[in-house]
Amino acid sequence: MVLRTSTGGPYARVLGFGGYRPRRVVDNAEICTMIDSSDEWIRTRSGIRERRWASPDETVQMMSVSAARVAIERAGLDPAQIDTVIVATVSHLLQTPAAAATIAAELGTTGAAFDVSAACAGFCYGLTLADSLVRTGASTYALVIGVERLSDITSQTDRTSAFIFADGAGAAVVGPSDVPAIGPVVWGSDGDQSGLITQTEPWDRAMASEPPRWPVMTMDGRPVFKWAAYAMAEAAAEALDRAGLTADQIEVFVPHQANMRITDAMLRALKLPDSVVVGRDIERQGNTSAASIPLALDTLLTSGEARSGQTCLVIGFGAGLVYAGQVIVLP
Numbered sequence: 001m002v003l004r005t006s007t008g009g010p011y012a013r014v015l016g017f018g019g020y021r022p023r024r025v026v027d028n029a030e031i032c033t034m035i036d037s038s039d040e041w042i043r044t045r046s047g048i049r050e051r052r053w054a055s056p057d058e059t060v061q062m063m064s065v066s067a068a069r070v071a072i073e074r075a076g077l078d079p080a081q082i083d084t085v086i087v088a089t090v091s092h093l094l095q096t097p098a099a100a101a102t103i104a105a106e107l108g109t110t111g112a113a114f115d116v117s118a119a120c121a122g123f124c125y126g127l128t129l130a131d132s133l134v135r136t137g138a139s140t141y142a143l144v145i146g147v148e149r150l151s152d153i154t155s156q157t158d159r160t161s162a163f164i165f166a167d168g169a170g171a172a173v174v175g176p177s178d179v180p181a182i183g184p185v186v187w188g189s190d191g192d193q194s195g196l197i198t199q200t201e202p203w204d205r206a207m208a209s210e211p212p213r214w215p216v217m218t219m220d221g222r223p224v225f226k227w228a229a230y231a232m233a234e235a236a237a238e239a240l241d242r243a244g245l246t247a248d249q250i251e252v253f254v255p256h257q258a259n260m261r262i263t264d265a266m267l268r269a270l271k272l273p274d275s276v277v278v279g280r281d282i283e284r285q286g287n288t289s290a291a292s293i294p295l296a297l298d299t300l301l302t303s304g305e306a307r308s309g310q311t312c313l314v315i316g317f318g319a320g321l322v323y324a325g326q327v328i329v330l331p
Helices: 039-046 060-074 099-107 119-136 191-196 203-208 221-242 260-270 289-303
Strands: 011-020 024-027 050-053 084-088 112-116 142-149 167-177 186-189 197-199 217-219 252-255 311-318 322-329
Touching: 011 060, 011 119, 011 289, 011 322, 039 260, 050 167, 060 099, 060 142, 060 167, 084 099, 084 119, 099 112, 099 142, 112 119, 119 142, 119 167, 119 186, 119 289, 119 311, 119 322, 142 289, 167 289, 186 221, 191 197, 191 221, 221 260, 221 311, 221 322, 252 260, 252 289, 289 311
Parallel strands: 084 112, 084 142, 252 311
Antiparallel strands: 011 167, 024 050, 142 167, 186 322, 197 217, 311 322
């Protein structure tokens, strides 16, 4: 007996990006009415001038569907052609069913649908899965969504984090390609440092307290900064090496939008050319975790700063601690 296996195209590529940004713009002046800080301090420490917070109607599903429809249209496809939906999020507050299933239903696709919990690396994890699914033939067109409503799980009075986190959704469609367009992933985890970015307490303990408490995110910024700025530069360099490229062949660089100083430190460590286009979406969008990379790419492509066919290095990193990065050819 010979077991039959599925086979797909020789390669996969990103066919289109889309994004959704909530309507409400929250500038640093408004943040400073909630915490003891200043616009200058926030900009110096993070590079953030303003961020987007979702209104009640801008749910995880609504933002995801909006971003996905743009990505699907730009890919030149009909939603019914999508046969896999992967949603990366840590802020979908409904434990089950997965957000991907109801998002897929609203889009009009009935293929595979599942969520990925890999925090700020979630989009790159999803992109890796989509690449593998298309190349093995398990999927023809996969939709990868990074979406967060971090304002739901952030303490607005925490001086260390209230100004950082934000909301939004970014999406990408991955399909077959005749030429290589998604490089090998470099990914990993360091659970020994999981306490650096975590939820304050489990839901059962929080709800059993008197009065019940709402768990929020907490982050020890200094060691996270050191890990992201230096260890992640090494991971990004390895992604370049695995793709068979050198730093001077990279035209666009989009790291997770965690902190402008982290981006600058990674640029120096990687020795990327001065001509490289750098995603700096954090200045106007804040840190949207799994949504940050596709949102930043959507900004660069729609503004014309980045162009179709350019080589782009992406790397996500965050709670876990987990990370993932790869080189892609822009659609």
